[in-house]
Amino acid sequence: MSSGSPGPPAVRGGMLRRVLSIAANTFRETVRNKILYVILAFALFVIGLTWFLADLSMGELTRIIADVGLTSIHLFGVTIAVFLGITLVSQEVDRKTIYLILSKPVPRWEFVAGKAAGLSSTLLLTTALMAATLFVVHFLYGGKAEPGILIASAGIYLELVLLVCIATLFSTFTTSTLSAMFTLALFLIGHLSTHLVRFGGQSKSAAVRAVSSGLFYLLPNLEVFNLKNGVVHGEARSLEALAGMVGYFACYGGAVLLLACLLFERKDFK
Amino acid sequence: MTPGGAIIEVENLRKSYATDFWKKRTRVLDDVSFSVGENEVVGFLGANGAGKTTTIKIINRLAFPDSGTVRLFGEDGVARFASRRRIGFMPEQPYFYEYLTGMEFLGLCGRLNGMGGRETRRRAVAMMERVGLAAAGGMAIRKYSKGMMQRLGLAQALLHDPELVVLDEPMSGLDPMGRMDVRAIISELKSAGKTVFFSTHIISDVEALCDRVILLDRGRKLAEGTVAGLVGNEVQFIELVFSSPPGGEAGPDMPPCIRFSRAADDLVVRVRNVDDANLWIAKMGGRGSKLRSMTQVKPKLEEIYVERLSGTAGGEGRDAS
Ligand SMILES: Nc1ncnc2c1ncn2[C@@H]1O[C@H](COP(=O)(O)OP(=O)(O)OP(=O)(O)O)[C@@H](O)[C@H]1O
Ligand SMILES: [Mg+2]
Numbered sequence: 001m002s003s004g005s006p007g008p009p010a011v012r013g014g015m016l017r018r019v020l021s022i023a024a025n026t027f028r029e030t031v032r033n034k035i036l037y038v039i040l041a042f043a044l045f046v047i048g049l050t051w052f053l054a055d056l057s058m059g060e061l062t063r064i065i066a067d068v069g070l071t072s073i074h075l076f077g078v079t080i081a082v083f084l085g086i087t088l089v090s091q092e093v094d095r096k097t098i099y100l101i102l103s104k105p106v107p108r109w110e111f112v113a114g115k116a117a118g119l120s121s122t123l124l125l126t127t128a129l130m131a132a133t134l135f136v137v138h139f140l141y142g143g144k145a146e147p148g149i150l151i152a153s154a155g156i157y158l159e160l161v162l163l164v165c166i167a168t169l170f171s172t173f174t175t176s177t178l179s180a181m182f183t184l185a186l187f188l189i190g191h192l193s194t195h196l197v198r199f200g201g202q203s204k205s206a207a208v209r210a211v212s213s214g215l216f217y218l219l220p221n222l223e224v225f226n227l228k229n230g231v232v233h234g235e236a237r238s239l240e241a242l243a244g245m246v247g248y249f250a251c252y253g254g255a256v257l258l259l260a261c262l263l264f265e266r267k268d269f270k
Numbered sequence: 271m272t273p274g275g276a277i278i279e280v281e282n283l284r285k286s287y288a289t290d291f292w293k294k295r296t297r298v299l300d301d302v303s304f305s306v307g308e309n310e311v312v313g314f315l316g317a318n319g320a321g322k323t324t325t326i327k328i329i330n331r332l333a334f335p336d337s338g339t340v341r342l343f344g345e346d347g348v349a350r351f352a353s354r355r356r357i358g359f360m361p362e363q364p365y366f367y368e369y370l371t372g373m374e375f376l377g378l379c380g381r382l383n384g385m386g387g388r389e390t391r392r393r394a395v396a397m398m399e400r401v402g403l404a405a406a407g408g409m410a411i412r413k414y415s416k417g418m419m420q421r422l423g424l425a426q427a428l429l430h431d432p433e434l435v436v437l438d439e440p441m442s443g444l445d446p447m448g449r450m451d452v453r454a455i456i457s458e459l460k461s462a463g464k465t466v467f468f469s470t471h472i473i474s475d476v477e478a479l480c481d482r483v484i485l486l487d488r489g490r491k492l493a494e495g496t497v498a499g500l501v502g503n504e505v506q507f508i509e510l511v512f513s514s515p516p517g518g519e520a521g522p523d524m525p526p527c528i529r530f531s532r533a534a535d536d537l538v539v540r541v542r543n544v545d546d547a548n549l550w551i552a553k554m555g556g557r558g559s560k561l562r563s564m565t566q567v568k569p570k571l572e573e574i575y576v577e578r579l580s581g582t583a584g585g586e587g588r589d590a591s
Contacts, residue, residue: 021381032369103359
């Protein structure tokens with residue numbers, strides 16, 4: 001046993017190094033998970049299939065490729081986010097691997113942030129791969145590059161990261177199964193919330209209208225991230241609209257992560 | 271109380287858990303206070319469910335007490351974040367990221383501890399060697415056996431050369447060689463000036479290693495003190511073995527004894543003190559019997575432990591020394 005040098009030990013690097021280490025480890029965990037490759041292989045297969053789908057159907061073929069392809073990227077992305085995201089924190093608590101991390105000089109919020117960042121990097125990789133595949137298929141079929149596919153995929157990616165933040169929040173206080181169910185429920189609600197508010201807003205009761213608009217601000221509005229129609233129908237998205245989307249993402253995601261960190265701060269591990 | 275200042279100071283810890291939503295909370299720790307001084311090796315004993323792991327979790331901020339405080343290195347609150355760099359902790363039945371190899375895991379630990387890359391590498395190799403995992407460093411933790419995980423748990427606790435080492439049942443799941451290794455490591459830590467606090471069920475280890483012992487019973491501190499202080503340095507009894515006297519049985523006029531028994535050809539007599547022993551030797555010598563052996567028997571910590579823990583059912587805790 002070599003004895004330590006006298007005085008307090010030197011600490012290399014700070015918060016950023018620890019968060020990045022946890023993120024890198026989470027990334028490594030997900031890319032060593034076979035489920036990821038199964039889902040990803042299936043997704044790329046389906047995106048490839050759009051080629052033949054376009055052949056079978058009438059109408060504007062490249063549009064169909066973009067439409068079906070982007071929907072695939074969206075749904076497979078959500079599947080990956082939920083499958084990998086639910087186990088994010090709760091599994092570490094269940095398996096007690098977290099004991100070995102949080103007993104080191106690592107503040108709890110850094111752990112939460114690192115986990116979310118790690119999964120977001122995995123999703124960046126998988127979304128980029130799917131988007132690139134779709135872009136190439138679309139280009140080969142139509143002979144025209146469509147940058148809208150990449151922009152719409154970026155929107156999907158932001159939605160996935162927001163779902164990761166939500167899954168992180170749930171997994172700090174419930175089991176993996178429950179947090180998966182809650183996250184999926186919020187995913188569905190998030191795409192319907194504009195409709196829900198429209199129904200609520202038509203109510204005669206002021207209370208119902210207040211509650212429905214309250215819910216609108218509380219629940220995530222995931223339609224914000226839907227740029228698919230813009231691509232499919234060739235409508236250009238204004239830069240302001242894109243900036244608004246990014247702003248909404250930053251505010252809502254930040255608030256959710258902050259809440260997750262606060263809840264996690266005083267958690268007792270069993 | 272302890273020389274060189276206290277490294278761990280635990281004061282009036284209380285902790286209860288809600289087992290069911292509407293059921294009464296069960297008290298797990300009830301006013302537990304103790305301290306561990308610099309360069310001490312302190313053993314933490316208690317039956318299953320006594321609250322040892324709970325206390326150790328509170329010390330490591332993995333759980334929070336209902337009331338009471340924990341001070342480490344004389345600091346508490348926010349300052350304890352920095353002091354965690356000076357602690358090595360091994361949880362009960364440690365579990366690791368199974369997709370990593372042993373060395374990859376130690377690399378992660380080094381980065382989280384704020385160690386430099388080269389220093390981490392050097393220490394990781396040395397610690398894997400020390401705990402007997404040198405050959406398994408590149409193997410995925412998924413393939414580790416229970417005892418290997420236990421050893422890796424020890425390696426990560428010692429990686430950053432901490433001043434205070436807290437171990438929750440370090441010997442459990444280890445083979446005899448492994449237990450010897452852990453004993454040797456704890457002794458080395460002591461000679462290197464470190465402080466060690468560990469829970470265990472293996473009392474012989476406590477007797478061999480610990481300067482002091484803390485005995486916990488159903489959430490209350492039952493006793494605290496040196497092993498000698500708890501056991502008492504007094505001789506429990508003296509056992510004399512005589513050859514059978516040729517003149518037959520011992521008569522009614524024999525000196526006082528605790529127990530008198532026959533074993534094969536021998537007479538075994540237990541007496542309370544040296545005076546009685548001398549009386550017996552003189553008496554038996556007069557009858558032509560030879561003294562074969564004489565042993566002073568001191569109580570073992572194990573006996574004290576069993577006696578204390580069984581003697582408290584519904585009773586008050588007593589304090590030793
Ligand atoms: N998360 C929890 N929820 C409810 N009860 C708990 C929880 N953790 C511990 N307990 C209870 O607290 C008591 C003490 O548990 P603890 O794990 O501290 O015991 P221990 O002394 O470490 O025992 P062992 O020697 O078996 O490891 C037990 O009765 C246990 O049931
Ligand atoms: Mg225990």
